[in-house]
Amino acid sequence: QSALTQPRSVSGSPGQSVTFSCTGTSSDVGEYNSVSWYQQHPGKAPKVIIYDVNRRPSGVPDRFSGSKSGNTASLTISGLQAEDEADYYCCSYAGNYRLVFGGGTKLTVL
Amino acid sequence: EVQLLESGGGLVQPGGSLRLSCAPSGFTFNSYAMSWVRQAAGKGLEWVSTISGSGGVTFYSDSVKGRFTISRDNQKNTLYLQMNRLRAEDTAVYFCAKWRGTYYYYFDSWGQGTLVTVSS
Numbered sequence: 001q002s003a004l005t006q007p008r009s010v011s012g013s014p015g016q017s018v019t020f021s022c023t024g025t026s027s028d029v030g031e032y033n034s035v036s037w038y039q040q041h042p043g044k045a046p047k048v049i050i051y052d053v054n055r056r057p058s059g060v061p062d063r064f065s066g067s068k069s070g071n072t073a074s075l076t077i078s079g080l081q082a083e084d085e086a087d088y089y090c091c092s093y094a095g096n097y098r099l100v101f102g103g104g105t106k107l108t109v110l
Numbered sequence: 111e112v113q114l115l116e117s118g119g120g121l122v123q124p125g126g127s128l129r130l131s132c133a134p135s136g137f138t139f140n141s142y143a144m145s146w147v148r149q150a151a152g153k154g155l156e157w158v159s160t161i162s163g164s165g166g167v168t169f170y171s172d173s174v175k176g177r178f179t180i181s182r183d184n185q186k187n188t189l190y191l192q193m194n195r196l197r198a199e200d201t202a203v204y205f206c207a208k209w210r211g212t213y214y215y216y217f218d219s220w221g222q223g224t225l226v227t228v229s230s
Contacts, residue, residue: 003156032215034215034216036217045205045220045223046155047220048216048217057218089154093215097209099160100157101154103154
């Protein structure tokens with residue numbers, strides 16, 4: 001049950017687009033179209049922003065989008081805003097109600 | 111509105127035990143699988159355990175299997191995590207989280223977490 005691989009940090013200026021990568025294996029990301037992304041502000045609970053690779057829960061702006069190719073999933077935030085500064089975690093279903101998370105990426109809005 | 115309220119965290123010595131509770135509201139508790147997810151200070155999220163809506167099926171991460179037990183009382187609307195033989199590396203904030211539903215493999219609601227510190 002190894003964690004998914006995410007870059008430690010990403011940065012961008014307001015209005016720009018940033019992309020986060022998330023690399024797993026053929027047993028998790030590659031096997032299931034059940035990749036989700038969570039946004040976590042300091043001291044707060046995580047909040048789902050993408051599920052099933054590219055679907056957004058109601059209330060999540062369409063600036064957030066997801067994709068997947070093979071064993072790697074990606075999250076893109078377009079039109080970066082100051083309030084997007086947070087930690088972002090990818091997560092993949094791995095069978096039998098098990099989920100595996102990435103180590104998280106810290107987004108800094110310059 | 112869905113709410114999840116964890117309790118039971120605290121300071122415990124290595125080798126000791128602790129039981130966490132999670133009180134849900136705003137949804138039909140017995141219709142949803144639930145999980146515990148933990149986060150050590152400054153670290154990422156780690157899935158710990160899942161229990162089905164009926165409570166009849168449970169799953170654990172390798173790091174806690176044989177030491178932790180997840181359970182639920184659907185009459186009392188409460189989720190539990192019994193943690194035994196605690197180790198320093200179990201120190202973390204423990205979140206309870208609600209699964210979206212059948213065939214949706216993600217958490218749509220989280221509690222605010224309860225801190226467990228394992229130290230002598």
